[in-house]
Amino acid sequence: MKKIIFATGNQDKMREIREILADMDVEVVSMKEAGIHADIVEDGSTFEENAVIKAKTICELTGEITLADDSGLEIDYLNKEPGIYSARYMGEDTSYHIKNASLIERLNGVPDEKRTARFVCAVAAAFPDGSVKTVRGTMEGRIGYEEKGENGFGYDPIFYLPEYGCTSAELSGEEKNKISHRGKALRAIKDELK
Numbered sequence: 001m002k003k004i005i006f007a008t009g010n011q012d013k014m015r016e017i018r019e020i021l022a023d024m025d026v027e028v029v030s031m032k033e034a035g036i037h038a039d040i041v042e043d044g045s046t047f048e049e050n051a052v053i054k055a056k057t058i059c060e061l062t063g064e065i066t067l068a069d070d071s072g073l074e075i076d077y078l079n080k081e082p083g084i085y086s087a088r089y090m091g092e093d094t095s096y097h098i099k100n101a102s103l104i105e106r107l108n109g110v111p112d113e114k115r116t117a118r119f120v121c122a123v124a125a126a127f128p129d130g131s132v133k134t135v136r137g138t139m140e141g142r143i144g145y146e147e148k149g150e151n152g153f154g155y156d157p158i159f160y161l162p163e164y165g166c167t168s169a170e171l172s173g174e175e176k177n178k179i180s181h182r183g184k185a186l187r188a189i190k191d192e193l194k
Contacts, residue, residue, distance in 0.1 A: 003027045004193075005034050007054040007068035012153040013182075017067075020177050020186040024193070028067075036061060047071065047084055047122035048134045059126035067189065071121035071182060073155045075143055077114050078106060086155070100147050100158045107143055115142040119159065119168075121181035123189045133192045137184025141168070152176065 004026055006017055014030050021028055031038065040057050044050040047070040054068035072086030082089035082103075090099050107115055119139045126132050139161075147157035149169025156169035161179075168176055177183040 003029060003064060005029055005031065005036070005058055005062060005064050005066045007031055007040070007058045007066055013069070016173070016177060016180075016182055017186065019173060020183050021190065024190060031058060034062065034064075042070065042084075044070075044084070047120050048124065048136065050084060051122045051124035052126070052132055052134060055124040055126035056132060059128065063128050065128065065193075066126045067123060068126075069121050069123045069182065069185065071119065073117060073119055073159070075103065075107070075115075075117040077110055077116070078103075096154050096157075097147070100155060103143060103155075104145060104158060112142060117141055117143050117159065119155070119181040121185040123182075123185040125189050125192055133189065135185050135188035135192065137181045137186075137188060139168070139179060139181040139184070 006014065006028055008014060008030055009032055018028055036058060038057060038061060040054050042050040042053055044053055050070035051068045055066045059066040072083055074080040074083050090102060120136065122134055122136045124132055124134045141159050141161045144158050144160035144167055149157050149167045151171060151173060152169030157167055159168045161168060
């Protein structure tokens, strides 16, 4: 195994993925870097289903081992919204600053103990022989009252980690990768790849 394609175009995500998989002796390339342009319809009803759809599509196109993730934020008080629609919540081109402000507004007056939330990441590995493996990682926390921190992306600035006393956007990249949903899922899929 010399190369793995990761079915994403998200550069922030690719940076995290490369940091977490750095100890594997394998080149991890994005779809763009592999020269793949595919319009993948993510119509699954779970994070796992969407990850499998992406991984299988690209694996079948290329014949290469392909990893894909589907991740998002589940807020318990909002019936686990935005969930699998996290990236497309309020429209695909809406900035996360606006999405974060909307979620904080929707939780106005909701006490700390009912602001529980988690980041979920499902990673699928599709192999040329047709087999697929999936794993899931989660990171538990709460929704904060304002955006804080510059290190994360997406919903990180409003995702408060009580045991650290800060948001996931206030952690260093190294700290975040140790405890994050994506870090946990990628370390679990690493074991499946060995």
